[in-house]
Amino acid sequence: MSMKGDLLSRRGNKAGNNPQAVAEAEMLSEEIPNDLSFEAFVSDPYAEAHNALPRNQVLALDCLGLRWDGQTLVVGAPKESWDEVKALAASLDIKVKLIEASRAEIREALSLTVNIEKSNIGQLQISATEAGEAPISNLVQQIIERAFLERASDIHFESYEDHVLVRARIDGRLRNLLQLPARLAPAISSRIKVLSKMNIVERRRPQDGQFTAVVDGRTLDIRVASVATVFGEKIVLRLLDGRRPSVDLESLGMGAHQLEIFTKMITANNGLVLVAGPTGSGKTTTLHSAIRAVAVEHKNAVTIEDPVEYVVPGITQIPVSESNNSGFAVQLRAVLRQDPDIILVGETRDAETARISVQAALTGHLVFTSIHATDSVGALYRLLQMDIEPHLVASSVRGVVSQRLIRKNCRFCTVKYNATTEEKVTLRAYGFSTDVLAKGVGCTLCGGSGYRDRIAAYQILTMNESLTELVVSRPDPHVFRKAASKAGMTTMDHEAVRMAVAGITTLDEAMTLLVGNE
Structure with missing residues (x-):
């Protein structure tokens, strides 16, 4: 049977009900074309293709066999690995057709394929x-x-x-x-x-x-x-x-305007940048993306973390151990004697760590840290509650980013649909005129939920002259929040609705973030 026929027979009724599957099958003729979709192949895995290359080589090269007809193996791999993949295939006497894919895409696909091959989705193979x-x-x-x-x-x-x-x-x-x-x-x-x-x-x-x-x-x-x-x-x-693929700034989920503001914030020569949110809201990912973006060769970048979750080449990473009397404050003092340019403090838990971070920012260092707070204004006031003098907060803080994670539409089963009357009312209330939204209908790869993976919705507070003066007077948080909104600070739920309009998530999921509107 030809590869095209084999694909159709494997898909059976699924192909008949899925125009995209039929189109892919038509693409897979004896002469494999050059514009194949890596993502489309990953959504319909072939065990024999995955096993055509040695597993240790697959992991080392970040490549993945996608289709195999006994003669030609379709392989997804980053461009920089193509020569090595070709050499590997030649040593195995296998003809290959290469499709470009990023390392992050390959690693996610590898987890998908092992997942499907080792056990049925949603069922653990242990009774x-x-x-x-x-x-x-x-x-x-x-x-x-x-x-x-x-x-x-x-x-x-x-x-x-x-x-x-x-x-x-x-x-x-x-x-x-x-x-x-x-x-x-x-x-x-x-x-x-x-x-x-x-x-x-x-x-x-x-x-x-x-x-x-x-x-x-x-x-x-x-x-x-x-x-x-x-x-x-x-x-x-x-x-x-620790090997989880890094996330660059552009992939965090910020809108274009937010990304521009955040980039200016983290590329300053000095100052304190706060990242706020509850446990499990993606603060570590945001902090690591920030320090990766600014830790250039001529800068001494140091992190203090509990624990060190992701190893970052070229950056000095220091673990915290409260039991050995080497907590954040102790390690931060030590780091300040190490001639640092950029310091990432994993979490500001106490007044002592907050005070040292503020002093470091005021003495010419760029300091990133996370703090537990419900929104950006709350994070600023958390420093004040730690007895940091208002004028020091005003002088040191460059800006505050608060965030929450929301579920993304499963990209393997997302469809567009016309918004309901109720959804249109919500969209108009947030200033969006679109009538088309998207949602995942549920598939094997998302466990039928329609969602796969998460992305952060952000609220960014930039300290300008008027807000700096306002902090010194320490007004009620509601007063400061109104002033910040007037200065351009948007709410997280507004950003989440923007993502729903872009098809990244559903409007229902976006509306779980009704925060920051006090």
Whole structure:
């Protein structure tokens, strides 16, 4: 059978109901054309194509086999890897057709393909019965692998009277992965505690720990927290992938005007830039994107983090250890003696760290830091609540960025549609005249939710002369917020609606960010 016929037969009814699938099939003739879509191929994986190249070489070169007809292998790879991919294929006596794709696209696609090949989407390949006999160490490892391949940020092991529920946080929301017999709870708890060097006997007091696990050739740093509940312990694992592709400024989600403002803010010679938001709102990603953008060769850039989540070449990264008396404030003092130009303080948790950061900004350093606050104005007032004098806040702060994460439409199943009457009313209220929106209809790759991945909606406050003078007088936050809005500060929900108009998310998802309108 020809490759085109093979593709059609594999897709069956799906191709018949999907014009894009039929079009792709027509494209795949014996002479493979030059304008194939990497994204379209990824949405319909072929196991034999993925396995045509050695796995270790695939990971090393960031490439991925997409289609294979026994003679020609279609491979997605970044342009800089093409020569090496061709050499590899030649050594295996395989003819290749190359399609350009970024390293970030390849790595996401690799997680998709392993996900699909190793297990059915939405179903962990471990039954409760099998788990009873299987070594607990294997069970824990398989759960970690499954959650990571589903792009989970956290895994929850929850003990109940008659079962253990395993859930994973994917795109900000918890999803059930697996239900296990209650009798396995002590063994699971002990296994995780052994890995993370926690006290396996202590089951009443909260404990913290960490360990590493290897999944699909990638080393994960896993943070562990346990707490006693009515029916046993609840254990939560936070999965940190140091090899996660970096996000450049243009990919953060800011509108063109916001990006221009933020770029000016972070390219200043000195000053304090605050990034605000709750835990898990993407602050670390924004901070790392900022320091990557400005950490040029002639600058000494240093980060102080708890933990160091992503390794950045060319930047000195220092981990914080409160237990060893080397917290943020202690490390920040030490860094100031290291001739720094740019300093990233992972989090301003206390008044001492805030005071040192402000002084560093006032003495010629560019300082980035995160802070917990509901919006940009709240972040500014958080410094005042830490007893930083108003005139020092006014003199040091360049600007504040606050953010929340919203779910993106799944790009594999997004369709456009005509907005409802109610949606049109909402759009007009935000100043948009469009009548067309987009949403994901649900597919295998998004678990039927219509959403895949998340993006940040931002609110940016730039300190101008009038706002600087206003801070010194320390007015009520509502008064300052009105002045900031008058100076051009938009709300996060407005930015999210802009993304809905652009087809990035749904209007329903955008409206979850009704903040900043006090």
